[in-house]
Amino acid sequence: MGKRFLMKGNEALAEAAIHAGCKYFFGYPITPQNEIPEYMSKKLPEIGGVYLQAESEVAAINMIFGAAGTGKRVMTSSSSPGVSLMSEGISYIAGAELPCVLMNIMRGGPGLGGILPSQSDYFQATRGGGHGDYRLLVLAPSTVQEAVDLTMLAFDLAEKYRSPVMILADGFMGQMMEAVEFNETHMDGLPDPAEWAVGYMKQRGSRALVKSLYLDPEELEAHNWKLQAKYAEMTKNEKRHESYLADDAEILIAAYGTVARIARTAINELRAEGVKVGLFRPISLFPFPYEPLEALPKSVKQILTVEMSCGQMIEDIRLGVGKDMPVSMYGRVGGMTPSVEEIKDQVRKALGR
Amino acid sequence: MKETKIFEKPKSMVDVTTHYCPGCTHGVAHRLVAEIIDELGIQEKTVAVAPVGCAVFLYNYINVDAYEAAHGRAPAVASACKRLLPDHIVFSYQGDGDLASIGMAEIVHAANRGEHITVVFLNNAIYGMTGGQMAPTTLVGQKATTCPLGRDPKLAGYPIRMCEMLSTLQAPAYIARVSVAKPKYTLKAKEALRKAFQTQIDGKGFSFVEILSTCPTNWGLRPVDATNWLEEHMMPEFPLGEFKTPA
Numbered sequence: 001m002g003k004r005f006l007m008k009g010n011e012a013l014a015e016a017a018i019h020a021g022c023k024y025f026f027g028y029p030i031t032p033q034n035e036i037p038e039y040m041s042k043k044l045p046e047i048g049g050v051y052l053q054a055e056s057e058v059a060a061i062n063m064i065f066g067a068a069g070t071g072k073r074v075m076t077s078s079s080s081p082g083v084s085l086m087s088e089g090i091s092y093i094a095g096a097e098l099p100c101v102l103m104n105i106m107r108g109g110p111g112l113g114g115i116l117p118s119q120s121d122y123f124q125a126t127r128g129g130g131h132g133d134y135r136l137l138v139l140a141p142s143t144v145q146e147a148v149d150l151t152m153l154a155f156d157l158a159e160k161y162r163s164p165v166m167i168l169a170d171g172f173m174g175q176m177m178e179a180v181e182f183n184e185t186h187m188d189g190l191p192d193p194a195e196w197a198v199g200y201m202k203q204r205g206s207r208a209l210v211k212s213l214y215l216d217p218e219e220l221e222a223h224n225w226k227l228q229a230k231y232a233e234m235t236k237n238e239k240r241h242e243s244y245l246a247d248d249a250e251i252l253i254a255a256y257g258t259v260a261r262i263a264r265t266a267i268n269e270l271r272a273e274g275v276k277v278g279l280f281r282p283i284s285l286f287p288f289p290y291e292p293l294e295a296l297p298k299s300v301k302q303i304l305t306v307e308m309s310c311g312q313m314i315e316d317i318r319l320g321v322g323k324d325m326p327v328s329m330y331g332r333v334g335g336m337t338p339s340v341e342e343i344k345d346q347v348r349k350a351l352g353r
Numbered sequence: 354m355k356e357t358k359i360f361e362k363p364k365s366m367v368d369v370t371t372h373y374c375p376g377c378t379h380g381v382a383h384r385l386v387a388e389i390i391d392e393l394g395i396q397e398k399t400v401a402v403a404p405v406g407c408a409v410f411l412y413n414y415i416n417v418d419a420y421e422a423a424h425g426r427a428p429a430v431a432s433a434c435k436r437l438l439p440d441h442i443v444f445s446y447q448g449d450g451d452l453a454s455i456g457m458a459e460i461v462h463a464a465n466r467g468e469h470i471t472v473v474f475l476n477n478a479i480y481g482m483t484g485g486q487m488a489p490t491t492l493v494g495q496k497a498t499t500c501p502l503g504r505d506p507k508l509a510g511y512p513i514r515m516c517e518m519l520s521t522l523q524a525p526a527y528i529a530r531v532s533v534a535k536p537k538y539t540l541k542a543k544e545a546l547r548k549a550f551q552t553q554i555d556g557k558g559f560s561f562v563e564i565l566s567t568c569p570t571n572w573g574l575r576p577v578d579a580t581n582w583l584e585e586h587m588m589p590e591f592p593l594g595e596f597k598t599p600a
Contacts, residue, residue, distance in 0.1 A: 026433060055458050066402070210420040
């Protein structure tokens with residue numbers, strides 16, 4: 001086991017990015033993710049990197065466009081309203097096929113909303129956010145250690161698919177402290193930026209163009225199909241989920257991120273009472289792991305989705321299980337969090353006990 | 354008889370016909386930039402950032418590494434690129450709608466940070482590509498498709514003078530306004546562009562060249578009349594000259 005550090009989630013996310021080889025950060029302050037840029041502003045100059053505070057999230061994401069176009073490992077972080085502002089730029093980045101890592105430490109919305117934890121940007125993260133037919137690879141950690149591991153994976157996946165990858169966490173994940181270790185991983189066979197990025201004209205003998213503009217409709221259609229083929233590859237290769245005590249369960253709780261760990265405690269306590277309840281936890285939100293839902297254990301008679309939203313991930317759960325499996329929803333929003341007791345009550349209610 | 358070549362296409366210019374309207378001065382400005390790139394011998398280490406607007410296809414005409422940025426965001430793209438590739442020469446090329454309207458925040462803050470980039474700013478007092486709408490630089494009384502009776506300052510304010518505004522900032526190293534409407538101005542424009550790129554090469558900071566340009570199509574004037582209109586109406590509003598030079 002490597003050396004362990006007690007770290008706040010936001011700082012661990014930043015440190016994990018540095019371990020992944022990210023030396024370039026562009027961002028704009030917003031609660032509850034400020035520890036990420038603060039950490040980067042201290043650490044990156046020490047390792048010959050760049051920390052630049054943009055004048056807005058709009059500028060920050062376009063700086064990411066410029067930085068990612070050089071093929072180096074770059075990232076930004078923000079929280080819900082800031083990610084809305086970045087969404088146009090994320091669409092351009094996806095269109096231009098630039099690798100980068102984006103972190104959304106979600107807070108309650110809509111509008112200015114609040115600053116407390118929420119999961120109400122699920123649709124925004126998995127259904128686009130910006131304009132056009134594009135997808136983000138979205139990873140949702142439920143512990144600080146998993147946030148560290150997924151951040152390192154995110155940089156590799158971003159390069160592998162030349163695509164933006166989002167770490168979707170909430171204010172709890174950003175603010176809680178846990179012990180973590182940094183186990184660096186390296187994916188083999190990643191594309192060489194010299195093949196496509198700016199800055200290699202002399203070496204390559206031809207210039208690079210970083211753009212999302214295709215005025216010829218036939219070219220734009222072909223570009224779209226190329227992107228779709230890439231998303232199909234992601235869908236084939238990058239689905240991740242965890243099942244917990246699902247094999248003999250009568251009822252499955254579906255939850256991700258912070259809510260999944262609250263649900264886990266509720267499940268342990270209910271199991272002690274003899275209630276057969278398990279957990280389905282998607283880790284990749286796009287691509288969504290539908291297959292385990294399509295082939296549930298025979299014992300499972302219903303699903304209870306628990307989210308810190310009014311019901312967003314539930315749509316993917318329904319897509320997975322089909323119309324014959326009952327799916328109910330329990331959500332707390334606006335910075336309110338479902339408690340262990342509330343989840344236990346919901347399970348008992350669903351089972352008619 | 355010995356032949357002496359006295360005129361040729363810049364090496365960094367692509368040998369194609371541009372999409373610009375007859376009498377538009379974008380082509381002249383493109384050529385000047387390409388000539389400077391050639392003369393400074395920096396083609397293989399230059400990065401262009403194209404705007405949204407008529408110059409969106411800049412990269413089809415100048416053969417260097419290039420980005421096509423979102424509307425107004427070219428200075429943010431260029432800032433980050435230059436920070437990551439400090440040995441490269443990075444410039445944005447933007448029109449007045451792109452730079453002085455939607456992209457006002459990005460240009461002001463890139464200038465204020467003293468980014469080591471060069472910005473070429475084409476001011477023709479109108480939105481060209483979208484078909485002649487009012488720009489922040491449209492003159493008082495000038496007609497446009499969204500101010501058909503002429504710009505009324507009571508409703509739409511006054512033309513923004515970017516060079517004067519940016520010159521209030523401490524960080525920028527070189528700021529100049531030139532024109533390419535007539536040959537006598539074009540020669541000076543080329544010198545300003547040379548100074549701007551040299552400022553970046555010398556590591557002296559942010560450089561900005563505003564080029565007063567014609568848009569005969571959307572001004573509703575013949576090309577020659579457009580050059581005269583620019584002299585008579587734009588130059589009094591946007592005086593030519595150097596506003597800041599490197600120490």
